Every structure is written in C-alpha cells, then in structure tokens.
Amino acid sequence: MYQSLLNRRYLTSKVMPLLAASAVMLCTAMVLVVWSVMGGFLSMLLVSGRALIGDVTITWPTSGFSYYDDLATRLEADPMVEAASPTIETFGLISLPDGRRDGVMIKGVDGPSYNRVTGYADTLWWRPLDRPLRKDAKRQDPRLEARDADLLRRLYEGGLVLREIERGSDREKGPLGRRPAIVTGIEVTGFNYRAPEGYYLPARRRFAKADGSDEFVGGFMPTQSLTLTVLPLNQRGGAIDVVARKLPVANEFRSGLYEIDRKTVLIELGELQRMLRMDAARGLAGGIDRYAIERRDSQPAGAGEASGGTEFFPEPRTTGDQPARITTLLVKAKPGFSPDQLSRRCEEIYATFAAAHAGEVPPAEAMRTGGQIATWEARHADMIAAVKKETGLVLFLLGFISLTAVFLILAIFWAMVSEKTRDIGVLRAIGAGRAGVAWLWLRYGLAIGVIGTIGGGALAYAVVLNINSIHEWMGRALGFQIWDPKVYYFTDIPSKVDLDKAVIVLLGGVLFSVAGALWPAVRAARMDPVRSLRFE
Amino acid sequence: MNDSPAQVVTPLAGPHPAAAGGPGFVLRAQDVHKTYWMGRVRVPVLRGVSLDVQRGEFVAILGASGSGKSTLLHLLGGLDRVDRGKGRVEYRGRDLSTLSSGEQDGYRSRAVGFVFQFYHLLPELSVLENVLVAAMVRWGRWGYRSRRAELRARAGDLLGAFGLGHRLTHRPGELSGGERQRVAIARALVNGPDVLLADEPTGNLDRKTGGEILDVMLGHRAEQRGTLVMVTHDPEVAAKADRIVRLLDGKVVGAAGAA
Numbered sequence: 030m031y032q033s034l035l036n037r038r039y040l041t042s043k044v045m046p047l048l049a050a051s052a053v054m055l056c057t058a059m060v061l062v063v064w065s066v067m068g069g070f071l072s073m074l075l076v077s078g079r080a081l082i083g084d085v086t087i088t089w090p091t092s093g094f095s096y097y098d099d100l101a102t103r104l105e106a107d108p109m110v111e112a113a114s115p116t117i118e119t120f121g122l123i124s125l126p127d128g129r130r131d132g133v134m135i136k137g138v139d140g141p142s143y144n145r146v147t148g149y150a151d152t153l154w155w156r157p158l159d160r161p162l163r164k165d166a167k168r169q170d171p172r173l174e175a176r177d178a179d180l181l182r183r184l185y186e187g188g189l190v191l192r193e194i195e196r197g198s199d200r201e202k203g204p205l206g207r208r209p210a211i212v213t214g215i216e217v218t219g220f221n222y223r224a225p226e227g228y229y230l231p232a233r234r235r236f237a238k239a240d241g242s243d244e245f246v247g248g249f250m251p252t253q254s255l256t257l258t259v260l261p262l263n264q265r266g267g268a269i270d271v272v273a274r275k276l277p278v279a280n281e282f283r284s285g286l287y288e289i290d291r292k293t294v295l296i297e298l299g300e301l302q303r304m305l306r307m308d309a310a311r312g313l314a315g316g317i318d319r320y321a322i323e324r325r326d327s328q329p330a331g332a333g334e335a336s337g338g339t340e341f342f343p344e345p346r347t348t349g350d351q352p353a354r355i356t357t358l359l360v361k362a363k364p365g366f367s368p369d370q371l372s373r374r375c376e377e378i379y380a381t382f383a384a385a386h387a388g389e390v391p392p393a394e395a396m397r398t399g400g401q402i403a404t405w406e407a408r409h410a411d412m413i414a415a416v417k418k419e420t421g422l423v424l425f426l427l428g429f430i431s432l433t434a435v436f437l438i439l440a441i442f443w444a445m446v447s448e449k450t451r452d453i454g455v456l457r458a459i460g461a462g463r464a465g466v467a468w469l470w471l472r473y474g475l476a477i478g479v480i481g482t483i484g485g486g487a488l489a490y491a492v493v494l495n496i497n498s499i500h501e502w503m504g505r506a507l508g509f510q511i512w513d514p515k516v517y518y519f520t521d522i523p524s525k526v527d528l529d530k531a532v533i534v535l536l537g538g539v540l541f542s543v544a545g546a547l548w549p550a551v552r553a554a555r556m557d558p559v560r561s562l563r564f565e
Numbered sequence: 566m567n568d569s570p571a572q573v574v575t576p577l578a579g580p581h582p583a584a585a586g587g588p589g590f591v592l593r594a595q596d597v598h599k600t601y602w603m604g605r606v607r608v609p610v611l612r613g614v615s616l617d618v619q620r621g622e623f624v625a626i627l628g629a630s631g632s633g634k635s636t637l638l639h640l641l642g643g644l645d646r647v648d649r650g651k652g653r654v655e656y657r658g659r660d661l662s663t664l665s666s667g668e669q670d671g672y673r674s675r676a677v678g679f680v681f682q683f684y685h686l687l688p689e690l691s692v693l694e695n696v697l698v699a700a701m702v703r704w705g706r707w708g709y710r711s712r713r714a715e716l717r718a719r720a721g722d723l724l725g726a727f728g729l730g731h732r733l734t735h736r737p738g739e740l741s742g743g744e745r746q747r748v749a750i751a752r753a754l755v756n757g758p759d760v761l762l763a764d765e766p767t768g769n770l771d772r773k774t775g776g777e778i779l780d781v782m783l784g785h786r787a788e789q790r791g792t793l794v795m796v797t798h799d800p801e802v803a804a805k806a807d808r809i810v811r812l813l814d815g816k817v818v819g820a821a822g823a824a
Contacts, residue, residue: 030709031701038689455685458644459699459752460674462667558644559636562685 031461032469036476039445046477049441049542053481054488056431057538061489063427064530066496067420069523074416077286078405083114083146083359084368085375086408088401091266093117093307093354094390100382101142104360109374111363112145114138115355117301123294124256125218126246127236133217134293135259137301137355140190146361149189152282154215154229155251156185162227164498170228184251188212188280191297194252209300210279211257213250214290220247221281225501229283250278257294261306272304298355307354368404375402431541438474438545446470446549453553454561467554474546475539482538486531493524591657591759591792592618592641598651599636599815610636612815613652618760623786623793625806632812634796635764641794642679642762643672674703678753680782682765684745686737686752693733696720696751703756716755723751727781743774747781754785761786763795767802779805 040046087100101113117137122130144150158172172181180194187194193208215221221229231249238244258273276296283290302308362371379402380393396402406413446453453466492499500522599611610633618624618641628634639645640654643661647654654661656676664672673679678699686695700716701709709716724730727747737745746766753761763782767775779802786793795806803809811818 030704030706031698033706034694034698034701035687035689042689451685452687455687456698456702458642458673458679458681458685460670460672460702462670465670465702559639562644562681 031456032465032472035469036473039473040476040480043445045441045445046473049438049545050477050481050484052434052437053478053538053542054484056434056541057482057485057534058488058492060424060427060431060537061486061526061531061534062492062496062524063423064420064534065489065493065524065526066522067416067423068527068530069525071413071416071420072525073285073523074413075406077284077289078409079368080147081284081286081289082357082405083112083361085360085362085372085402085404087358087360087375087379087396088356088403089391089396090118090356091262093356095352095354096382096386096390097353097355097358099386100358100379103378103382104358104375107374107378109363109366109371111361112142113361114142114146114359115298116143116357116359117298117305117307117355118357119259119301119305121257121259121294123213123217124258126220126253126255127234129219130258131217132292135257135301136293136295137298137305138191138295139298140188143359144189146359149282150185152284153185153188153212154281154283155181155188156280157181165224165226165228167226169224169226171230172228184280187251188282191279191295193277194279208277209297210277211255211297212280212282212295213255213278214293215281215283216287216291217281217294218247218250218255220250225505251280253278257296257304259301259304261304263306269306274300274304276300302353302355309353310351368406372402372404372407428537431537434538435541435545438477438542439548442470442474442546442549443552446553449553450556450561453556454558454563457556457558458562463554466556467550470546470550470553471543474543474550477546478539478542481542482535485538486535489531490526493526496522496524589619590617590655591620592616592794593655594637594641594652595655596652597637597640597654598648599633599640599645600648610815611640611647614812614815614817615652616641616810616817618792618794620759620792621790623783623795623805623807625803625809626794626796626812627798627800627803627809628796628812629798633815634798634812637812638762638764638794638796641760642677643669644679674699675756676758677760677762678756678758680746680749680753680761680763680766682768684737684742684749684769686745686748688737691734691736692724692729692740692748693717693720695737695748696724696755699752699755720751720755723754724748726785727751741774742770743777746770746774746778750778750781750785757789758791760792760794763793765797766795767799768797775799775802 097115101115104110104113116139119135119137121133121135123133124130138149140149154172156172157178158170161168161170161173171177183194187207187210191210191212193210195207215229220232220234222232223229231247233245233248235243236246254275254277256273256275258271260271261269263269282295299308360371360375362368376393376397379396383390383393383396391401456466456469594614594616597611597614598609601608601610614633614637616624616626616637626634626637636645640647643654643656643664646662656672661669661672687698690698697716697720700712700720704712704716721730721733724733724747727750729744729747729751732740732744737748740748746769750761750766753763761782766782767778770778782793782795783805785791793806795802797803
C-alpha cells in the first residue's frame with residue numbers, strides 16, 4: 030500500500046523518472062516504428078506481388094506452351110479457382126519521344142481475364158475521379174477535372190482492353206475494331222511528375238535534335254504512340270529476327286511497386302503473340318520460304334530446279350496447325366483457399382491437361398520438378414527470405430540498442446535509491462520488510478515502464494500513421510530523403526501496425542524497465558536500516 | 566509483496582508476563598555487546614549493557630556522544646542485532662534474536678515506535694500521509710483499506726491533539742522543526758505501540774520547542790500509560806524520567822531514579 034503511495038509521489042515530484050520514462054518511450058517507439066515499417070514493407074511486397082500476378086503462376090518460359098485456353102477452362106471449372114489469365118512475359122526495348130531507349134519487361138495480357146486475376150483495372154491511372162486523393166486537399170489532381178471526364182473514361186476503357194482509345198469516328202467499331210495498344214507503367218516514360226500529394230502531372234521535356242534545334246516532347250503519353258522492339262525466339266530458344274512496332278498508348282498503370290511501374294509495359298496479348306511469332310500458325314513443309322528463295326538466288330541449281338533453266342517450286346505441304354502459345358498462366362484462388370493449396374491443385378489439373386495433350390505441351394513431371402507451378406511467394410522466396418532476415422537483423426540490433434534503456438534506468442534508479450537512502454531507513458524503522466522495500470522500487474520501475482511504453486506506443490502509432498507526411502516534411506524542410514523509391518520498390522513508405530508485435534514490444538519495454546530497476550531494488554532491500562538512517 | 570499485515574508472533578502479542586506473574590519488564594537487555602567495523606578497525610560500541618524497562622516506565626538513557634546510547638536504542642527497537650552470542654534483548658520475555666526477519670518487521674511496526682532527532686519524515690508525503698504510512702506498513706494493502714476511515718480518523722486525532730489539525734495537507738518542508746517532530750511522534754504512535762523509543766527528540770530544537778515536544782510525549786504517555794525510552798545527552802530532559810541510565814564508553818555506569 031505504501032509502495033503505491035510513494036510511487037505516485039515519486040513519479041510526480043521528480044524529473045529523473047520522467048527522463049527514464051522518456052528513454053523507455055523513445056526506445057519503444059523506435060522499435061515499433063521500425064518493425065511496423067519493415068513488416069509493412071514485407072506485407073506490401075507480398076500483397077503487391079500477389080496482386081500483380083495472382084496466387085499461382087504456371088510458367089514455361091521462352092518457348093511457352095500451347096492449348097492454354099483449354100488449361101484455363103479446366104482451371105476455372107475447379108471450385109478452388111477464381112480465374113485464370115494467359116500472359117506472355119518477355120524483355121524488349123521501348124523508344125521514347127526524347128530519343129531514349131530503355132529496356133523493359135513487356136507483358137502481353139488479356140485485359141478482362143487479367144483484371145479478374147490481378148485487379149488490374151484498379152491500377153489504371155488515367156480514369157475519372159470523384160474524390161481527391163487523401164493528401165490532395167487543394168484538388169489539383171487532373172483526373173478530377175470534370176471537362177476531361179469523357180476522355181478519362183475512354184482512356185480507362187481503352188486501358189482495360191488494351192486497345193487504342195475510342196474516338197468519335199470509330200465508335201461503331203467497338204473496342205476490338207480498334208488498334209491494339211500498350212499500357213505503360215506510370216514511371217516508364219519519365220514524363221509524369223509525381224506531386225507530393227500523390228497525383229501525377231504530365232510534363233514536357235526539352236529535346237535537343239541532331240540538327241541543333243530543339244523541341245518539347247513528352248507530356249500526356251496516352252493518345253501518343255511509342256515503339257516497342259522485341260526479339261522473337263523459336264522453340265529451341267534461337268533468335269528469329271527483331272520486330273519493332275509503333276503502338277498507341279491507351280493508358281498508364283500504377284501498381285505502387287516502383288520497380289514494376291518503372292520497368293513494365295503491358296500490351297494486348299494477341300499483338301505480342303504476333304510480334305513474338307507465338308500466335309496460331311499453320312505448319313508448312315516443302316513450300317517456299319524467304320530463306321530458300323534467297324539461297325536459290327545465290328547458289329547453283331539444286332534438286333528443286335527444273336531442267337532447261339525453268340524455276341520450279343514444289344507445292345507446300347500442310348504439316349499441322351501450330352496453336353498459339355503463352356509463357357505464363359496466372360491463377361487466382363477463390364476466397365478461403367491459400368496459394369499453397371491452389372498450387373497443389375494446379376499441379377493436379379495440369380497433370381490431366383498434359384495427359385490430354387501428350388507430346389504437345391510440357392510434361393507434368395517437368396512442370397512439377399522444375400518448380401514451374403508456384404506461388405508468388407515461392408517464386409520470390411529468396412527475396413522474401415532476405416527481407417525477413419533483414420527485418421530480424423534490424424530488430425535484433427534495435428533491441429540491443431534498447432538495452433541502453435535498461436542501463437539508463439539502472440543508473441537513474443541507482444541515483445534515486447542513493448538519494449532516498451534515509452527514507453529507506455525510515456521505512457525499515459516503521460516496520461517495512463526487505464521484500465516490501467524491493468517491491469517499492471520494482472513497482473516504480475514497472476510504473477515507469479508502463480508509462481514509457483504507453484507513451485512509446487502512442488508516439489509510434491502517430492508516427493506510423495503519418496510517416497509519409499513526416500517524410501515529405503523532412504524532405505522539404507531538411508532537404509534529405511530517407512526513403513528512396515528507386516531502392517525500396519514502393520513509392521510510399523509502407524507500414525503495418527500488427528497488434529501481436531505491438532504487444533511484444535510494449536511488454537518488452539515494461540520488462541526492460543523492471544530489469545533496469547532490479548539491481549537498485551535489491552540494493553535498497555539489502556540496506557542496513559541503521560546506516561540508512563545515519564546517511565547524509 | 567509485503568502487503569500483508571506485519572507479522573507478530575504469539576509471545577509478542579500475548580498477555581504481558583507481569584500479568585501472568587512473570588517479571589514486570591517490557592524490554593530487557595542482558596549483557597549486550599555490539600561491535601561495528603570501520604573498514605578493518607573493530608569498534609566496540611556496547612560492552613555488556615544490561616537494562617530492564619518496566620511497563621509504563623519512562624527511562625532516560627543519558628550519555629555523551631559516542632557512548633553507545635543510540636546503538637542501545639536501535640537494539641531495543643529491533644533495528645539492529647546484538648553481536649552473535651553476546652547478550653540478548655527481550656521483548657515481553659522473547660529474545661528478539663530468535664525472531665525471523667518478518668517477525669522483526671512486525672515487532673517494529675506494532676510493538677515499538679521510533680522518534681528520531683532529525684524527524685526523518687518522507688518529504689514527498691503530506692503531514693497526514695507521513696503518519697498514515699506507518700499504518701499502511703502495519704496493516705498491509707487490504708488491512709489498511711478495510712480500516713482506512715478508522716486509521717485516518719486516528720491519525721487526524723493525533724495530529725489534532727498535537728496542534729497540527731490545520732496542517733494535514735502540508736509537506737514537511739513547509740513545517741517548522743517543532744511541527745515536524747510532532748508529526749514524527751504522531752507517526753510513531755499511530756499504531757498504538759507498547760514502547761516509544763525516542764532518540765534525542767529535542768536535540769535539534771531550541772529549548773522552548775524542545776520543552777513543548779517533551780510535554781507532548783509525556784502528556785501522551787500519561788494519557789495512555791505508555792512506556793517511553795528516551796536517549797538524550799541533556800540532563801534537564803533526563804531529569805523528567807522515572808529512571809536514568811548513564812552510559813559511558815559502552816557500559817552502564819549508573820542507574821538511578823530521577824531527582
């Protein structure tokens with residue numbers, strides 16, 4: 030009872046306990062903020078990765094695999110599967126209006142099914158907005174302009190199907206009557222300026238031409254055209270030739286993953302199949318091909334040449350249809366099923382699919398053993414494990430640093446016990462036992478720990494809630510940027526307050542405080558009452 | 566922790582030995598030796614002191630500085646222990662050295678009350694809290710809570726009787742020396758101890774205030790028929806005692822009734 034009374038009085042009449050509580054508060058807040066940011070980073074990595082490619086991918090890189098429609102149908106018939114979407118992933122070049130050529134990941138997608146698997150529609154940037162972004166208090170986002178609503182609507186629809194946007198003259202054609210188009214990541218062209226409030230403003234850039242003159246290029250990329258260059262490969266992985274195509278930009282997307290937004294271009298699947306020679310084709314043998322003609326022009330007459338100098342070309346012979354191919358099938362699980370469950374189910378479905386198309390598609394065993402049917406997490410296990418290890422390491426180091434709080438509390442308590450030596454003697458003289466005196470100081474440490482950790486928890490919560498605003502303010506006021514999206518994938522600092530982790534940190538803070546008070550408490554309890562009373 | 570009422574073993578709480586036909590003393594010191602160590606130097610403070618204190622008696626222990634009178638008081642009050650095997654201190658016939666640590670704590674909180682020369686009030690607590698803190702120690706958390714009103718009333722009555730009724734919420738730093746000592750006396754008395762042990766209670770006060778403090782203690786003693794053992798080096802204060810025990814260099818050199 031007297032412990033509680035004295036603790037209250039000590040807490041309110043001394044500066045030192047406030048210092049100790051502040052130390053606990055700062056350490057607690059530091060660990061909580063870092064853990065929240067690292068946890069948020071990992072969580073956003075997993076969520077974003079899954080949002081971009083679904084729960085499971087079935088991949089056969091380079092040459093791809095056929096009959097994907099059949100596989101998608103089989104998958105979508107399964108109660109575990111929400112949707113499946115065929116895609117092709119390849120590397121290529123994009124030529125930008127200012128003469129730059131940049132290496133990009135070109136992804137051929139079927140807009141509607143891709144949206145069902147990934148929520149792609151939500152990533153399309155140019156679309157009409159009813160409400161401004163959270164930080165855009167002045168409503169400066171161009172997407173809020175009412176007079177551009179129709180254009181933005183057409184951009185959105187064009188982006189969904191990856192077709193050139195609808196114009197007045199081709200309205201009756203429908204989307205499939207319009208030219209295939211591309212949708213670039215919002216950071217690909219470098220012509221979009223990201224305002225601190227989160228919206229983008231198209232910007233023009235001065236471009237010096239070879240003749241010495243210059244012009245302004247860039248600006249609003251949708252409605253303009255860009256050239257994509259790809260290198261088709263045959264089924265053995267050999268290069269065929271280089272294909273370049275100028276395509277209209279239907280829209281731009283923002284996934285929130287900087288690396289994806291900076292390096293990815295989406296294109297209508299059929300168009301990329303044609304560019305990569307992966308579209309449906311009829312196989313011919315013994316007929317004319319361009320290379321044979323070139324050989325004939327430069328070489329002596331061969332077996333196919335008729336006598337008397339007359340050229341002879343045999344009739345081509347049909348060898349069979351070559352179905353269209355893709356490299357990756359994205360699969361999304363229905364709610365309630367985990368990616369791992371879905372991955373196992375996909376392996377089973379693929380096995381029946383491979384049996385039905387034996388010899389024409391990669392065998393199921395090769396798919397399984399090669400890890401070609403995998404969850405996003407499994408496919409990026411190394412990166413995710415690295416982030417997890419980094420999180421663990423940082424927390425260990427911060428926890429170790431937080432040990433300084435233990436010693437700070439120990440030092441403060443040591444000084445306070447010394448200062449209160451005579452009081453301890455008085456308490457012993459009126460009958461307080463050693464355990465009671467020890468509890469007085471342990472309870473005091475506990476109180477400081479509880480106050481410090483509650484303050485630290487509140488501080489951390491406030492920081493985590495406003496971390497991007499704080500970061501932007503630091504950038505403006507102090508001129509430095511801690512979070513570089515080019516390094517950390519995400520354009521915003523992610524954070525996630527996990528209650529379990531918060532409880533661990535808060536309990537740790539209290540424990541550290543009590544640990545810091547332990548030795549001084551034992552010292553106080555062991556004090557000789559007579560000497561304590563004579564202490565000056 | 567330590568929130569249970571301070572323990573007092575049966576012999577301490579039982580009937581007074583005198584009432585059962587035994588000796589009439591409350592406290593007895595028999596051939597007590599006490600030695601302190603100053604580094605490696607052995608300093609004998611008490612060298613075979615014997616003393617009986619009868620119930621209701623006022624005993625003054627008179628001696629010069631360093632004669633061992635405060636040490637004797639600490640031994641009588643259970644704050645310190647005699648040298649192992651060299652004498653014993655008894656309270657109502659029970660050897661204090663045989664008490665456990667918890668029993669000694671109980672002895673100090675129930676059987677005796679200390680008053681010190683330098684008051685030794687807790688500066689963060691108010692006057693009333695300084696008195697009540699002894700009751701909190703005595704009764705523990707739940708015992709105190711169940712008697713809170715009664716104990717607060719008793720503390721208030723004591724302080725009121727000592728002229729401090731209007732100072733209950735004041736801090737010790739806001740009181741005069743005499744007032745502080747009266748608070749300390751109230752603290753020592755709040756648990757109704759058998760024996761009041763006062764270590765030069767007037768030594769830090771001017772003569773007039775010291776006289777008032779002495780009057781307070783003697784008045785209370787007369788009212789409650791309590792036992793008072795007071796250490797002093799002031800012959801005038803000692804003269805008011807029933808009996809004076811003189812200490813010199815750790816030995817009793819004379820005992821006599823007051824003049």
